[in-house]
Amino acid sequence: MGDGLFDIPRFEPERIEKLPEKKSKSSFLQKAKERAAKRKLQEPVPETKSEPKPVNREPKSEPVDQFAEADPANDAFENDSVKTEIMEEEEKSDFKIFDNIQAQKKKRIAASFPRWCEKPEVIDGDFTNLPPLEELHEFLDDTIYKNLEAMNFTSVFPVQRAIIPELLRRGPPRDLAVQAPTGSGKTITFLVPIVQKLMHRAIPSIRALIVLPTRELAKQVNDVLLELIKGTKLASHLLVGATTLDQDCNKLTQTIGGEKYATCDIIVATPGRLMDHLENGLDLSRLRFLVVDEADRMRGAWLEKLEQKTNRALLQKLLFSATLASDPQFLSSLKLRFPKLYTSGWTQPAGLTEEMIRYGRLDEKPRIIRSLIKDDTRALIFVNSNESAVALDDLLKKSGVRCESIAKTLENWQRKNAIKKFKKGKISAIICTDVVARGLDLDCCNIVINYDVALSAATHVHRSGRTARAGSAGVCITLCQLKHKPYFFMMKELGRKYIQRSISKLEIKEESRTKQEFMEK
Template sequence: LPPRDICVSAPTGSGKTLAYVIPIVESLKPRIMRAIRAVVVLPVKELAAQVQAVFQQYLRGTSLRSQLVTGTKPFSEEQLSLVHKNARGYSSLVDIIVATPGRLLDHIRKTPGFSLHLLKFFVLDEADRVIEDVRTTLIPEVEQAVEPAQKLLYSATLTQDPEKLQSLMLFQPKLFTAAGKRDPAVERAAFAGKYTTPQGLSEFYRVVQNAKKPLALWDLVANRGYTGTLCFTGTKDDAHRLCLVIKEMGGVRVEEFSSDLSATERARVLRRFASGGLDLLVCSNVLARGLDVANVRNVVCYDPPKYVKTYVHRVGRTARAGVPGTAVTFLRQGQLEAFQTMLSSAGKSPVEALEEGEAGLEVFHEKYRVALKAVEAAVGREKKEVQIGKKFK
């Protein structure tokens, strides 16, 4: 019989990457002929690069090779790093592929000699996010392997949708769960498929008016010791405006992180945050999934997420690898009941109120008013520059 497939649901930061990297490396060490025997599929380039770095670390001292395939290099350059043509045909240059779905499919269809026929392991990291991308395209290719490849699914929010799971053609799948901070009264049988947050995570909410949210965030970081904070906003425009306001208020080293930044700019900002050069990183949802950002001591959800899955991935950016962390969600009056109901649906205990509400913010109102006025002027200038640029184009 083929090996049973594996589904793993565990909190972010609990070591899911090592849970497949080490077994894959140990299993492939004795191989004689080089061939693609393991493929790891991830939803975004940045996360794939992080996983590739982990593989590189554990492949030292072995003859195994891994290759990153995400489109960051020209397609022809990637082809040359994957296969070699000789007198007898094509031979593989790698044992392990770390890829994003679209780029992997491109090589399957367009790269001569690229073959998954000897595939042994097929890993879906952030599985619930990549299922839609692979079930009708990559799965049929994986099923053509000479011997059935073992499929391994990993996520903090593993789907229970029967239709989606059936499309992956799993063989007698085994579910492994690692509970984080939950109500101890919840039995394991009720846990399967629930969403988990790290054990060392302290969760709070803060009730604040929409108009005062930027001031409340600045107050947390500047006056209450919440440095090393990652703040999630709904859109990149929100992130941009919020970052401008915090800068105008002063006293906080802050940068924004969104899809508008180039890969080089993203890497620079993340390095600065990880090294302690920033007190606050304001970002859109681009960072909520998967990326392991170093030195995140606190997470602020600027708006309450609509879905518990989104909440789990956001707050899971802190309290990783056993290090304590804090998550604060900003709520308006009237949002608390819906927020607590959403969390209880995932088997989580109620979140406590942060002691500091809007009290104490009044003293900064004039400073805040001046900052808002300056930001409105700056945003107006930016819009004019964009319009002028469009005219010249």
């Protein structure tokens, strides 16, 4: 071609691709691109590329549902989440500002303990030099002080010395959370201030509610309360399911002129029975004190229902437990107001001795138990299931050990009968699970035996707290094997010092026999 003015350039497709893209595209070019995109989507994907490459990310704090793939309804959400993760990763590599956003997301997702848990007030756990009861005389009404003397209280425990003056001080009430070992005097700690603050009330009304995990423990607390309110106008009632709802209502209220009036001031209840009365219209509009014992084991719908029935401006919450919950969300759900935390830490009680006995075969465990229990022994043997409690009770009885099982499968009167025998010395051992043991108050127990290893640190603390109460001497013995290494690490975290003990071969030989002979005896 010449270099004239009317030279026409040839059509070159490559030039179109190199041209800058304009806002208004021809319909032909737009359709061509759409067809190319469809062909790309219809091309078979190699098997090696079917799964997306894993992105190097830190694991999320939320657990992954292992059955999510089986639910078609979740497919869209899963795909979106994968795309979001990849996009966030790409954006994070290009723009550093997303690093801060990502860190803020993780901080919001990761649960943390409330700030009031960061600086607890530590309670001295020394039971060796207890101050006399006279130290609390300046804080107590004469009637209550005389009742304590009549109940043979002569000294003040550390938790009582710290909490009672705090609850009796003037000023706006604040919620308290107290971590103290079992047997440290928690019952008197919350009963004394409640009785003193309510004893001069004008008319009866439900002003204090004490919630406990089991009916046995609730009955024990109510018995102490009845002794403490002698000489006052206060009245209490026990709600544990021993009577019908109508019978409970008749004792809680009386009808005068067609209207109902409360007849008691303090209620001691279990969560299940309390829930029944909350749904039945129990009036708690004047409630001033809510006490939750074993707070870390008292989760349930009853707490939310209770919040709807009370006046939060008047209510003061008191939480007591040998262990505090490890779940920060649970502590936050309690909705405490200006809370203060008291703790005795994971310290080992002064009179408690921890021992561990290693065994080889499983059939050695009952023989070891028999060698540990003597005539003067008062042992509490813990197992992890009701079936194990019944089976071990049968084995030990056949080998001559005076024992009783108080498994949950038994009737309430059977458990009470076994406890009476234990306190009177007619039997040397009680076999139970952790659930049943929560309601026991056995001051005569001098040995706790973990026939089955505790499944958590909190469980071990509750078990060992059944002996060496209030500074007295006691022993906690755990039967274990080499496979129970996590248990040893748990003891180290608790700060517990333990003695490794072995049953001598002579003792085992005296008890050695075939399994059939052992069962027949």
